[in-house]
Amino acid sequence: MxxxxxxxxxxxxxxxxxxxxxxxxxxxxxxxxxxxxxxxxxxxxxxxxxxxxxxxxxxxxxxxxxxxxxxxxxxxxxxxxxxxxxxxxxxxxxxxxxxxxxxxxxxxxxxxxxxxxxxxxxxxxxxxxxxxxxxxxxxxxxxxxxxxxxxxxxxxxxxxxxxxxxxxxxxxxxxxxxxxxxxxxxxxxxxxxxxxENIVVPSTFPRELEKREVSHTLFNFSRGNESAQGRWAHGPSLDGEGVFNYVEQPVPFAPAPVLPPAPPTAFDTPPLN
Amino acid sequence: MxxxxxxxxxxxxxxxxxxxxxxxxxxxxxxxxxxxxxxxxxxxxxxxxxxxxxxxxxxxxxxxxxxxxxxxxxxxxxxxxxxxxxxxxxxxxxxxxxxxxxxxxxxxxxxxxxxxxxxxxxxxxxxxxxxxxxxxxxxxxxxxxxxxxxxxxxxxxxxxxxxxxxxxxxxxxxxxxxxxxxxxxxxxxxxxxxxxENIVVPSTFPRELEKREVSHTLFNFSRGNESAQGRWAHGPSLDGEGVFNYVEQPVPFAPAPVLPPAPPTAFDTPPLN
Amino acid sequence: MxxxxxxxxxxxxxxxxxxxxxxxxxxxxxxxxxxxxxxxxxxxxxxxxxxxxxxxxxxxxxxxxxxxxxxxxxxxxxxxxxxxxxxxxxxxxxxxxxxxxxxxxxxxxxxxxxxxxxxxxxxxxxxxxxxxxxxxxxxxxxxxxxxxxxxxxxxxxxxxxxxxxxxxxxxxxxxxxxxxxxxxxxxxxxxxxxxxENIVVPSTFPRELEKREVSHTLFNFSRGNESAQGRWAHGPSLDGEGVFNYVEQPVPFAPAPVLPPAPPTAFDTPPLN
Amino acid sequence: MxxxxxxxxxxxxxxxxxxxxxxxxxxxxxxxxxxxxxxxxxxxxxxxxxxxxxxxxxxxxxxxxxxxxxxxxxxxxxxxxxxxxxxxxxxxxxxxxxxxxxxxxxxxxxxxxxxxxxxxxxxxxxxxxxxxxxxxxxxxxxxxxxxxxxxxxxxxxxxxxxxxxxxxxxxxxxxxxxxxxxxxxxxxxxxxxxxxENIVVPSTFPRELEKREVSHTLFNFSRGNESAQGRWAHGPSLDGEGVFNYVEQPVPFAPAPVLPPAPPTAFDTPPLN
Amino acid sequence: MxxxxxxxxxxxxxxxxxxxxxxxxxxxxxxxxxxxxxxxxxxxxxxxxxxxxxxxxxxxxxxxxxxxxxxxxxxxxxxxxxxxxxxxxxxxxxxxxxxxxxxxxxxxxxxxxxxxxxxxxxxxxxxxxxxxxxxxxxxxxxxxxxxxxxxxxxxxxxxxxxxxxxxxxxxxxxxxxxxxxxxxxxxxxxxxxxxxENIVVPSTFPRELEKREVSHTLFNFSRGNESAQGRWAHGPSLDGEGVFNYVEQPVPFAPAPVLPPAPPTAFDTPPLN
Amino acid sequence: MxxxxxxxxxxxxxxxxxxxxxxxxxxxxxxxxxxxxxxxxxxxxxxxxxxxxxxxxxxxxxxxxxxxxxxxxxxxxxxxxxxxxxxxxxxxxxxxxxxxxxxxxxxxxxxxxxxxxxxxxxxxxxxxxxxxxxxxxxxxxxxxxxxxxxxxxxxxxxxxxxxxxxxxxxxxxxxxxxxxxxxxxxxxxxxxxxxxENIVVPSTFPRELEKREVSHTLFNFSRGNESAQGRWAHGPSLDGEGVFNYVEQPVPFAPAPVLPPAPPTAFDTPPLN
The missing domain is CATH 1.20.1260.10 (Ferritin, core subunit, four-helix bundle)
Incomplete structure (x- = not known):
């Protein structure tokens, strides 16, 4: 009140x-x-x-x-x-x-x-x-x-x-x-x-359930390596759970997706040739 | 691009x-x-x-x-x-x-x-x-x-x-x-x-221009003193510029404002008795 | 049309x-x-x-x-x-x-x-x-x-x-x-x-279901008694159902609420000491 | 405060x-x-x-x-x-x-x-x-x-x-x-x-500056005269300034507007035949 | 009306x-x-x-x-x-x-x-x-x-x-x-x-003021050439003003921009080393 | 990516x-x-x-x-x-x-x-x-x-x-x-x-399910017949499914709706006399 x-x-x-x-x-x-x-x-x-x-x-x-x-x-x-x-x-x-x-x-x-x-x-x-x-x-x-x-x-x-x-x-x-x-x-x-707790929010989520191999990786998606100079790209990670690493040329982990056609009642464009 | x-x-x-x-x-x-x-x-x-x-x-x-x-x-x-x-x-x-x-x-x-x-x-x-x-x-x-x-x-x-x-x-x-x-x-x-820089953003604003006597004060505006137990209420301030202090019963620093009537063309309610 | x-x-x-x-x-x-x-x-x-x-x-x-x-x-x-x-x-x-x-x-x-x-x-x-x-x-x-x-x-x-x-x-x-x-x-x-009908909307809601003891009360939550001077603070209420009254120092009707901790899957902050 | x-x-x-x-x-x-x-x-x-x-x-x-x-x-x-x-x-x-x-x-x-x-x-x-x-x-x-x-x-x-x-x-x-x-x-x-004041807001605007001949008129823009039965359609107006009247078949007071063409730099559609 | x-x-x-x-x-x-x-x-x-x-x-x-x-x-x-x-x-x-x-x-x-x-x-x-x-x-x-x-x-x-x-x-x-x-x-x-008029809106803007060399070009910014199969990638353009062409590997036309530091009163981050 | x-x-x-x-x-x-x-x-x-x-x-x-x-x-x-x-x-x-x-x-x-x-x-x-x-x-x-x-x-x-x-x-x-x-x-x-497909979207909806008698009709709801001069008011329709026609004085197809009163718990205004 x-x-x-x-x-x-x-x-x-x-x-x-x-x-x-x-x-x-x-x-x-x-x-x-x-x-x-x-x-x-x-x-x-x-x-x-x-x-x-x-x-x-x-x-x-x-x-x-x-x-x-x-x-x-x-x-x-x-x-x-x-x-x-x-x-x-x-x-x-x-x-x-x-x-x-x-x-x-x-x-x-x-x-x-x-x-x-x-x-x-x-x-x-x-x-x-x-x-x-x-x-x-x-x-x-x-x-x-x-x-x-x-x-x-x-x-x-x-x-x-x-x-x-x-x-x-x-x-x-x-x-x-x-x-x-x-x-x-x-x-x-x-x-x-x-x-x-830990510095990563939420701290109570079980770490083993995340894809830990990319938990401390900086992917270089913008050509040029200026960002490799930072503390975030090398040395032990700040959350105490790993080591930072830098990937200069990131590659995809999955193929190109292809969506199936929609059913007729959605009235999307059907596949055309 | x-x-x-x-x-x-x-x-x-x-x-x-x-x-x-x-x-x-x-x-x-x-x-x-x-x-x-x-x-x-x-x-x-x-x-x-x-x-x-x-x-x-x-x-x-x-x-x-x-x-x-x-x-x-x-x-x-x-x-x-x-x-x-x-x-x-x-x-x-x-x-x-x-x-x-x-x-x-x-x-x-x-x-x-x-x-x-x-x-x-x-x-x-x-x-x-x-x-x-x-x-x-x-x-x-x-x-x-x-x-x-x-x-x-x-x-x-x-x-x-x-x-x-x-x-x-x-x-x-x-x-x-x-x-x-x-x-x-x-x-x-x-x-x-x-x-x-400093932890206070923006760090380049001259500190002497702020009202420094309340730069590290916790005012207790919600009755009960639980918040006095935190680090924010005592000891040196984290920005290295002062000492935290706690004011249990904060008082106003200025009188109640009284606004003058609006001019006629604003068509606000004129003063009534 | x-x-x-x-x-x-x-x-x-x-x-x-x-x-x-x-x-x-x-x-x-x-x-x-x-x-x-x-x-x-x-x-x-x-x-x-x-x-x-x-x-x-x-x-x-x-x-x-x-x-x-x-x-x-x-x-x-x-x-x-x-x-x-x-x-x-x-x-x-x-x-x-x-x-x-x-x-x-x-x-x-x-x-x-x-x-x-x-x-x-x-x-x-x-x-x-x-x-x-x-x-x-x-x-x-x-x-x-x-x-x-x-x-x-x-x-x-x-x-x-x-x-x-x-x-x-x-x-x-x-x-x-x-x-x-x-x-x-x-x-x-x-x-x-x-x-x-009645002046109170909706007029068809049964009045006995409301908390009638505060149906015509002005609580003074802003210190100073200027508002006690109005018609709304004394005399019969305009809806014909009671008498206006003025409470100078309102007090709470219920204790401070304490919420129980959230369950783990909400990932809220657990109780800390 | x-x-x-x-x-x-x-x-x-x-x-x-x-x-x-x-x-x-x-x-x-x-x-x-x-x-x-x-x-x-x-x-x-x-x-x-x-x-x-x-x-x-x-x-x-x-x-x-x-x-x-x-x-x-x-x-x-x-x-x-x-x-x-x-x-x-x-x-x-x-x-x-x-x-x-x-x-x-x-x-x-x-x-x-x-x-x-x-x-x-x-x-x-x-x-x-x-x-x-x-x-x-x-x-x-x-x-x-x-x-x-x-x-x-x-x-x-x-x-x-x-x-x-x-x-x-x-x-x-x-x-x-x-x-x-x-x-x-x-x-x-x-x-x-x-x-x-007066019931019409704002009460301080000079009434003689409004188009008083339509200040108390109900225009029947929705065919059917049910609305003519209300207090708003006859008798003295509630603001004490006139008498309500009802216009069954409202007519326009101004001709159809014709806007001139836009200048070329607006790139609106120029007049076509 | x-x-x-x-x-x-x-x-x-x-x-x-x-x-x-x-x-x-x-x-x-x-x-x-x-x-x-x-x-x-x-x-x-x-x-x-x-x-x-x-x-x-x-x-x-x-x-x-x-x-x-x-x-x-x-x-x-x-x-x-x-x-x-x-x-x-x-x-x-x-x-x-x-x-x-x-x-x-x-x-x-x-x-x-x-x-x-x-x-x-x-x-x-x-x-x-x-x-x-x-x-x-x-x-x-x-x-x-x-x-x-x-x-x-x-x-x-x-x-x-x-x-x-x-x-x-x-x-x-x-x-x-x-x-x-x-x-x-x-x-x-x-x-x-x-x-x-013309199919391109606005038709009255002088065409010679646009950068005509890219007025009918499809740039392939998404790897894979499926889009090169369409009418939009070859033949005369539909506006009658040119010929469609397809650029498989688009390159930038301008260098990377470098913005000068902001003046002090903007309180942006000054250049750091 | x-x-x-x-x-x-x-x-x-x-x-x-x-x-x-x-x-x-x-x-x-x-x-x-x-x-x-x-x-x-x-x-x-x-x-x-x-x-x-x-x-x-x-x-x-x-x-x-x-x-x-x-x-x-x-x-x-x-x-x-x-x-x-x-x-x-x-x-x-x-x-x-x-x-x-x-x-x-x-x-x-x-x-x-x-x-x-x-x-x-x-x-x-x-x-x-x-x-x-x-x-x-x-x-x-x-x-x-x-x-x-x-x-x-x-x-x-x-x-x-x-x-x-x-x-x-x-x-x-x-x-x-x-x-x-x-x-x-x-x-x-x-x-x-x-x-x-067809020019009408979606082209796959069965045409016989629409109210075809008004599929190609221009209703003149704005008094004055300038719009009757367009291609849309006469001749075969552009979708190849009918003939355009122009209705100068459109009339309603359904009577005035009268909604029943709401039930009491909706607290809408009940019918008044």
């Missing part, structure tokens, strides 16, 4: 309106790696955790914090849109702000949301749960989380240099720091799990 | 038709972590790599191999659908195979694709590029790749125990082994990059 | 080309509350109506009119795009209209549709039937319709002040009036149904 | 596993009118409210409660999936539960989420923010909310009769009651706003 | 309820090549036609007829769902029809639409305007139309043999005949246009 | 950076008829071909070539984005390139992909497999392919006149030529199949 308080986790106040930055900030709200994605990803992972209360608690802690980040960014966007409309009906059509909101900015911020944040990305694509991941396997999912925090911090860093507004940069500084912590914490959790 | 040969990388031949397994296998073809996702993710990452030819080559090697996996699974699905239709028009409507294909199986395999694989998941959702990730930052993206191979191997492992068909299991054994290698290789590549 | 006549329900003729307004108008054609949404929503509701011919007829009347509105807006968009291209091949690349169409306007209007309207919104998202609602329960659906006409008229009102073109405004004046009627008519129909 | 406690708002415990009901319950979690939709709809409306703190508080109260409902349903789904897998690897492929989970149930509950709830609907379509509405106009949005609660309660009522499990029915009884309250509260809020 | 009459173009009456067939029929209503797709595709093409009134009229004739087909299939689906629910509340949970509707059928037909047709396909994916095509070039679009009618008739033919209900088959017989006509008519229209 | 070589099929090198053209080029990469669509469409058709090796080979040849086109366009887009960012952090926020990338260009090219191509269209909609077609019937599918190459070449032709960059135009000249070949080849394949 959740409680809400009206105060913000951190300040979200720009120094001046900027509808173009309002649009840009949508990416870190409702984009593939926006706050909606991490909030819901962590909460679903938490609710589905079975018998590992420490990790469930960590997921709920972090997911609940991300709800506060959604709130901060929504507030920031609403304020960046302040003053974008003319204040009297007469001056409406000729006001330059109206023009601005339809240049590099998102016209839905006026037409659809009435100067409020939207659950969508920088190009107006609505957020979709296709973005989120919760598999029941914590090591797999923490890797997803580490990726999400890496992509998210990368996007905030790129946005940082597109504004000089100290208020906007101040909130970015907060988000960058929190993403630093979140990368740290998922790495720590991953290390714990890898130490107890 | 690509060349195709007609032979398969590995055999994809079931011992008997099974339209329900044909449906299930769609998840690892066209689902969130199916072969379409990894193939296109690696290829886009490769094409966008700037100035790191070793990694570009590794991405192209692996992406090109995944195209062969798409091909293998498509072939397997088509064969699992063999014999699903009646062979003469008369017996069509009463044949039990027709019933089977509409029970636990996907009826689009007959109506839409005419007994062929589809670019969609286990529930018939078409594949979408929302699933893929290519940011230009290799450390971020290799973490995405490690996650994708973890989720993918997990799904194949779960499918393994839902069939006793030795032909199907044989192909799964191949895919499990290749996913073992791919997890190994992305871990190796991640370690290389982390050693040269 | 439908018949089409070539005349428009109302004039759709701008005074001059304006590719930016052509883009904006896509929102009321193919957006969440555009004419495609109301047309198809009313028609599906009409076709699915069982045994209430008066309402079915009203739905078909209005749905058929909305088809004419789609037609008007498509025509308007095509005319707003007239003259946007250069008239000879030589001057093509340097013509300012080409530049304009790629600034605040939608480049698909040239590249994809060849100066015609598209089934998409202001940001180029294709229309989806996720927008429409038809449940078989008329009171529920008429509330959906009232909402759709409210959102739709709101968007047209906002667009009105973004143009000074008298031709465009003339069509908007028509659409605003029709939305006024449609809001009126759905309110009238809702009142009729509420008078015959 | 939000806080989470681990206790549930209300009990979510079935008497026995039922993977088919687990699938069905996804509709009220991640479907068009599931708890994800209302939670995020109310929160976005709340965050975007400008200058009407009473309504903002009501939205935050209710949105925060809906987060607790997401949590309850996720918990219920996870428990309905308990015991669905075999407990040893040997018996896996022949266990009837595995068969059951692929009949009327959703196979992603095993393959993708590892026996956990998913952010998707009854057919496995991932949740999308296309479902939610936040326009900045409270009267419009409260109508959306009333519709959402009507559709939602309708779906729970239908599900109620598809199970005899007393634990599942007990949670449904809670949800039905809360939806009763939420319908009541949005109706109360709508009445307040209609009394202060 | 459109008028609706309540009569159906053709009878849509099954002999008995069949919820599984109701689900199957959704594919030809709301699938990629269902009636919603062709109706809206032809109408958008018609509204966007510039200066070719004969073709515009043909498109409007056919698009308007397809609206009647949507109506017929909606009616059929509603009737196939008749009697699917228990008739009194008491017997609800144990009625076998309820079980049936959740086996091979679509549970949304009860939970979401209340025994009515839905704007979605056989697997419950909502219809999307991604399915439709209207480019402004009539020859291109008539090829799209010919494809749509070919896929559509193919799907109806496959459905025909999955039922023995004479009422359902009677409606299929109508749809098959209409699709026969529509394939005929688009072929006739294509021939007219090809005779006036 | 596939092999990759690092060389490009054809040069993809612009003369200068142009972020607006980078955005435009996304349409022919990840739009409805971009290279991703044709590549995957041909490959899926090829893998699903049953017993017609000549056509399977042709599909694999062409699908493999389209992979090379994806690669070329990705390379071109990356190069068009070169130099778009400032080279030192200090000048970042005020550099005009940053402004440019957020005007007519796609800001995701910096924020999300770090100056790389994305799997999305000109407006940032991610590519979806809803765009592709593979039915198992080759005549139907080759018509889809002919349409795809027609739409694709049309879009490249329109883009050609929006740039004067000789490097970009040079690559367009290549793509236009290849699309010329591909239109030619699908037309040749279609002619072969039509000669062996």
């Amino acid at each position: 959740f409680y809400h308080i009206k105060e913000l986790q951190y300040e979200a106040k720009p120094c001046r309106p900027d509808p173009v930055m309002a649009r840009k900030m949508q990416e870190i709200l409702g984009g593939q790696f926006g706050e909606m994605s991490v909030a819901l990803q962590y909460l679903f992972q938490g609710w589905n955790t079975r018998g590992n209360e420490k990790y469930r608690d960590l997921l709920m802690d972090t997911g609940t914090e991300e709800l506060a980040h959604i709130e901060m960014i929504c507030t920031m966007i609403a304020r960046l849109l302040d003053g974008v409309c003319p204040t009297t009906l007469d001056e409406a059509a000729k006001d330059p702000f109206i023009a601005a909101i339809l240049g590099g900015s998102n016209p839905q911020h006026l037409i659809v949301s009435g100067l409020g944040a939207m659950p969508s990305d920088i190009n107006g694509n609505r957020w979709t749960a296709d973005y989120i991941i919760a598999s029941g396997n914590l090591l797999a999912d923490f890797r997803a989380n580490l990726n999400a925090e890496s992509q998210g911090r990368l996007q905030v860093a790129r946005l940082y240099y597109e504004t000089e507004d100290p208020g906007v940069r101040d909130m970015f500084a907060w988000l960058l720091a929190r993403d630093t912590m979140h990368q740290n914490q998922w790495i720590a959790a991953i290390k714990e799990l890898e130490a107890q | 690509f060349y195709h040969i007609k032979e398969l990388q590995y055999e994809a031949k079931p011992c008997r038709p099974d339209p329900v397994m044909a449906r299930k296998m769609q998840e690892i073809l066209g689902g969130q972590f199916g072969e379409m996702s990894v193939a296109l993710q690696y290829l886009f990452q490769g094409w966008n790599t700037r100035g790191n030819e070793k990694y570009r080559d590794l991405l192209m090697d692996t992406g090109t191999e995944e195209l062969a996996h798409i091909e293998m699974i498509c072939t397997m699905i088509a064969r699992l659908l063999d014999g699903v239709c009646p062979t003469t028009l008369d017996e069509a409507a009463k044949d039990p195979f027709i019933a089977a294909i509409l029970g636990g199986s996907n009826p689009q395999h007959l109506i839409v694709s005419g007994l062929g694989a589809m670019p969609s998941d286990i529930n018939g959702n078409r594949w979408t590029a929302d699933y893929i990730i290519a940011s230009g930052n290799l450390l971020a993206d290799f973490r995405a790749n490690l996650n994708a191979e973890s989720q993918g191997r997990l799904q194949v492992a779960r499918l393994y125990y839902e069939t006793e068909d030795p032909g199907v299991r044989d192909m799964f054994a191949w895919l499990l082994a290749r996913d073992t290698m791919h997890q190994n290789q992305w871990i190796a590549a991640i370690k290389e990059l982390e050693a040269q | 439908f018949y089409h006549i070539k005349e428009l329900q109302y004039e759709a003729k701008p005074c001059r080309p304006d590719p930016v307004m052509a883009r904006k108008m896509q929102e009321i054609l193919g957006g969440q509350f555009g004419e495609m949404s109301v047309a198809l929503q009313y028609l599906f509701q009409g076709w699915n109506t069982r045994g209430n011919e008066k309402y079915r007829d009203l739905l078909m009347d209005t749905g058929t009119e909305e088809l004419a509105h789609i037609e008007m807006i498509c025509t308007m968009i095509a005319r707003l795009l007239d003259g946007v291209c250069p008239t000879t091949l030589d001057e093509a690349a340097k013509d300012p209209f080409i530049a304009a169409i790629l600034g605040g306007s939608n480049p698909q209007h040239l590249i994809v549709s060849g100066l015609g309207a598209m089934p998409s919104d202001i940001n180029g998202n294709r229309w989806t039937a996720d927008y429409i609602i038809a449940s078989g329960n008329l009171l529920a659906d008429f509330r959906a319709n009232l909402n759709a006409e409210s959102q739709g008229r709101l968007q047209v009102a906002r667009l009105y002040y973004e143009t000074e073109d008298p031709g465009v405004r003339d069509m908007f004046a028509w659409l605003l009036a029709r939305d006024t009627m449609h809001q009126n008519q759905w309110i009238a129909a809702i009142k009729e149904l509420e008078a015959q | 939000f806080y989470h406690i681990k206790e549930l708002q209300y009990e979510a415990k079935p008497c026995r596993p039922d993977p088919v009901m687990a699938r069905k319950m996804q509709e009220i979690l991640g479907g068009q009118f599931g708890e994800m939709s209302v939670a995020l709809q109310y929160l976005f409306q709340g965050w975007n409210t400008r200058g009407n703190e009473k309504y903002r508080d009501l939205l935050m109260d209710t949105g925060t409660e809906e987060l607790a409902h997401i949590e309850m349903i996720c918990t219920m789904i996870a428990r309905l999936l308990d015991g669905v897998c075999p407990t040893t690897l040997d018996e896996a492929a022949k266990d009837p539960f595995i068969a059951a989970i692929l009949g009327g149930s959703n196979p992603q509950h095993l393959i993708v989420s590892g026996l956990g709830a998913m952010p998707s609907d009854i057919n496995g379509n991932r949740w999308t923010a296309d479902y939610i509405i936040a326009s900045g106009n409270l009267l419009a949005d409260f109508r959306a909310n009333l519709n959402a609660e009507s559709q939602g309660r309708l779906q729970v009522a239908r599900l109620y009769y598809e199970t005899e499990d007393p634990g599942v029915r007990d949670m449904f009884a809670w949800l039905l009651a809360r939806d009763t309250m939420h319908q009541n509260q949005w109706i109360a809020a709508i009445k307040e706003l209609e009394a202060q | 459109f008028y609706h009459i309540k009569e159906l173009q053709y009878e849509a009456k099954p002999c008995r309820p069949d919820p599984v067939m109701a689900r199957k029929m959704q594919e030809i209503l709301g699938g990629q090549f269902g009636e919603m797709s062709v109706a809206l595709q032809y109408l958008f093409q018609g509204w966007n036609t510039r200066g070719n009134e004969k073709y515009r009229d043909l498109l409007m004739d056919t698009g308007t007829e397809e609206l009647a087909h949507i109506e017929m299939i909606c009616t059929m689906i509603a009737r196939l769902l008749d009697g699917v629910c228990p008739t009194t509340l008491d017997e609800a949970a144990k009625d076998p029809f309820i079980a049936a509707i959740l086996g091979g059928s679509n549970p949304q037909h009860l939970i979401v639409s209340g025994l009515g047709a839905m704007p979605s396909d056989i697997n419950g994916n909502r219809w999307t305007a991604d399915y439709i095509i209207a480019s402004g070039n009539l020859l291109a679009d008539f090829r799209a139309n010919l494809n749509a009618e070919s896929q559509g008739r193919l799907q109806v033919a496959r459905l025909y043999y999955e039922t023995e209900d004479p009422g359902v088959r009677d409606m299929f017989a109508w749809l098959l005949a209409r699709d026969t006509m529509h394939q005929n008519q688009w072929i006739a229209a294509i021939k007219e246009l090809e005779a006036q | 596939f092999y990759h070589i690092k060389e490009l099929q054809y040069e993809a090198k612009p003369c200068r950076p142009d972020p607006v053209m980078a955005r435009k080029m996304q349409e022919i990469l990840g739009g409805q008829f971009g290279e991703m669509s044709v590549a995957l469409q041909y490959l899926f058709q090829g893998w699903n071909t049953r017993g017609n090796e000549k056509y399977r080979d042709l599909l694999m040849d062409t699908g493999t070539e389209e992979l090379a086109h994806i690669e070329m366009i990705c390379t071109m887009i990356a190069r068009l984005l070169d130099g778009v960012c400032p080279t030192t952090l200090d000048e970042a926020a005020k550099d005009p390139f940053i402004a440019a990338i957020l005007g007519g260009s796609n800001p995701q090219h910096l924020i999300v992909s770090g100056l790389g191509a994305m799997p999305s269209d000109i407006n940032g909609n991610r590519w979806t497999a809803d765009y592709i077609i593979a039915s198992g019937n080759l005549l139907a599918d080759f018509r889809a392919n002919l349409n795809a190459e027609s739409q694709g070449r049309l879009q490249v032709a329109r883009l050609y006149y929006e740039t004067e960059d000789p490097g970009v135009r040079d690559m367009f000249a290549w793509l236009l030529a290849r699309d010329t070949m591909h239109q030619n080849q699908w037309i040749a394949a279609i002619k072969e199949l039509e000669a062996q």
